[in-house]
Amino acid sequence: MCGIVGYVGRGRAKEILLESLRRLEYRGYDSAGLALIEDGELLIFKRAGKVAELERMVASSDFRASLGIGHSRWATHGRPTDENAHPHRDCQGRLAVIHNGIIENYLPLKKELQARGHRFASETDTEVLAHLFEEHYDGDLEKAVRAGLKRVKGAFAIAVIAKDAEEIVAARVGSPLVIGLGEGENFLASDIPAILPYTRKMLFLNDGEMAVLTASGVRLITFSGEAITREPRQIDWDPVTAQKGGYKHFMLKEIHEQPQAVEDTIRGRYSLDEGEVFLEELALSGRKAKEIRNIYLLACGTSFYAGLVAKYLWQNWLKLPIGAELGSEFRYSDPYIDEKTLVVAISQSGETADTLAGVRKARERGATVIAVANVVGSSITREADGVVYTHAGPEIGVASTKTFTAQLAALALLGVYLGRKRGELSPAQAREVLSGLASGPRQLEAILKKEPEVQALARRFYDKPDFLFLGRDILHPIALEGALKLKEISYIHAEGYAAGEMKHGPIALIDEEMPVVVLVTKNSVYDKVFANIEEVKARKGIVLAFTDELNPEIEQVADQIFEVPQTPEVLTPMVFVVPLQLLAYHIGVLRGTDVDQPRNLAKSVTVE
Numbered sequence: 001m002c003g004i005v006g007y008v009g010r011g012r013a014k015e016i017l018l019e020s021l022r023r024l025e026y027r028g029y030d031s032a033g034l035a036l037i038e039d040g041e042l043l044i045f046k047r048a049g050k051v052a053e054l055e056r057m058v059a060s061s062d063f064r065a066s067l068g069i070g071h072s073r074w075a076t077h078g079r080p081t082d083e084n085a086h087p088h089r090d091c092q093g094r095l096a097v098i099h100n101g102i103i104e105n106y107l108p109l110k111k112e113l114q115a116r117g118h119r120f121a122s123e124t125d126t127e128v129l130a131h132l133f134e135e136h137y138d139g140d141l142e143k144a145v146r147a148g149l150k151r152v153k154g155a156f157a158i159a160v161i162a163k164d165a166e167e168i169v170a171a172r173v174g175s176p177l178v179i180g181l182g183e184g185e186n187f188l189a190s191d192i193p194a195i196l197p198y199t200r201k202m203l204f205l206n207d208g209e210m211a212v213l214t215a216s217g218v219r220l221i222t223f224s225g226e227a228i229t230r231e232p233r234q235i236d237w238d239p240v241t242a243q244k245g246g247y248k249h250f251m252l253k254e255i256h257e258q259p260q261a262v263e264d265t266i267r268g269r270y271s272l273d274e275g276e277v278f279l280e281e282l283a284l285s286g287r288k289a290k291e292i293r294n295i296y297l298l299a300c301g302t303s304f305y306a307g308l309v310a311k312y313l314w315q316n317w318l319k320l321p322i323g324a325e326l327g328s329e330f331r332y333s334d335p336y337i338d339e340k341t342l343v344v345a346i347s348q349s350g351e352t353a354d355t356l357a358g359v360r361k362a363r364e365r366g367a368t369v370i371a372v373a374n375v376v377g378s379s380i381t382r383e384a385d386g387v388v389y390t391h392a393g394p395e396i397g398v399a400s401t402k403t404f405t406a407q408l409a410a411l412a413l414l415g416v417y418l419g420r421k422r423g424e425l426s427p428a429q430a431r432e433v434l435s436g437l438a439s440g441p442r443q444l445e446a447i448l449k450k451e452p453e454v455q456a457l458a459r460r461f462y463d464k465p466d467f468l469f470l471g472r473d474i475l476h477p478i479a480l481e482g483a484l485k486l487k488e489i490s491y492i493h494a495e496g497y498a499a500g501e502m503k504h505g506p507i508a509l510i511d512e513e514m515p516v517v518v519l520v521t522k523n524s525v526y527d528k529v530f531a532n533i534e535e536v537k538a539r540k541g542i543v544l545a546f547t548d549e550l551n552p553e554i555e556q557v558a559d560q561i562f563e564v565p566q567t568p569e570v571l572t573p574m575v576f577v578v579p580l581q582l583l584a585y586h587i588g589v590l591r592g593t594d595v596d597q598p599r600n601l602a603k604s605v606t607v608e
């Protein structure tokens, strides 16, 4: 999730672009850069680090340029280095490109361009765009961009400038792009906050649309060049509301970003035709994969629950002993580890001390370590043998929401990858799982539309002092995660339990004051869970059934029902967790807690 900005007009582009980039830093920043057209020359300044580093780099330069583009990067392909920072240029230094998104087919395009003599300066997917446009550029920048984009697959919001052109050409598919309309000047950005100080008159591009910005005006066109007319919108948000995309809290915004986070995490990493998964940053050989004799999924908190979900799925796919281990326990215990052990360390931040200590112990004992992380270049990723990055973008809310569902998606991909490498999963079996996974964004969109039903539940139960969350099999980890979300956001005491454990103690807690969230899916343990619901009812507990199996028997025993769509098993945890995230969020709001920064919590627990 990078930030792109552009300016053309009568003002000083450097100052305007730097201010716009500073307002986009919440979108992630591990490098930043600028490209300016000054006296017919293309000047590029870029370096790793925050926007402040870039400012220091250009502070003493007094540019009069009134046209330029800027970029703050949240790395997905290529480490956060000066060379990988945007903007990227062509071989001749005639044009510069900035990009937010993922070019899925950048590797074959890069090989093709290199074969035609193009020299690359970075590891990024974005740089292929600069060389593609260069091949078509004969002075008409719009035409060159349209021709180059015909070869590109993936998600992108781009802006392109050329030293002999008085315009900025922008285009989008799958990543946001907003145009700001000024008097004698025009702006573009990934998001509203970047340009709000300069104009409130904005145009929003849709997928497959381009914009050509000059000082005097903006033209909207399709990728095939047809003109588009669109009325600008007047945006009256304040800057902070704008950073939250109009949502009341970052947590709610990030809950609603989950379809995009899952889409971006799986994009370009599988082929339904071949029934294959491609994790090029992993570099795990088929031989190494076949040698694995046991696996530990290692994590803390919400990430540990993602590991528990993977355990349920992988033990069927991989026919191996698989353990889910808490970092704080694993690091001090004496688990069986040898060179045939695989440890998968799951961490949104990549900095959690207990998980990092577990990684070090595993490596000392000869295990192969793979990290599943959201932050490129974080400590755990640097100490692992291979990495599968989630592409959820920065998560500002302390509670893990979109990074959790992105972890589930990444772990599903990794499980299929290992299953195929080991020969335990056939292409047909892989295809079945992957087609289920591919429908994830659409299923998540559908469940998010039912938010008002969850709000009604929150209003009914927000004043209860205790909650129980029950689930079995693959929904047991989701019961634990639902309880954790409620605990950490609303400060209500909530327990997650394997439903079958009720009779071993927790059932003593049940009374007419106790809301019991029961997760029910039509699988092999449906009858057992239904029996647990009846146990709760018999003790006058309040049953809130979240179920993808609506039938008269459930309607008869449940006090409240929230219907979840029936999905392939690989998606079941994702679609069940979203209403629980929303329940925790809305109960927290009703109880007046600070849902983005709950008391006593930190986003990343880098100490013991």
Ligand code: AGP
Pocket (backbone or CB within 6 Å): 300, 301, 302, 303, 346, 347, 348, 349, 350, 351, 352, 355, 398, 399, 400, 401, 488, 602, 603, 604, 605
């Ligand atoms: C969950 O909402 C919390 N933010 C916390 O449990 C978190 O999942 C845990 O601290 C692990 O963090 P990590 O994924 O960055 O390693």
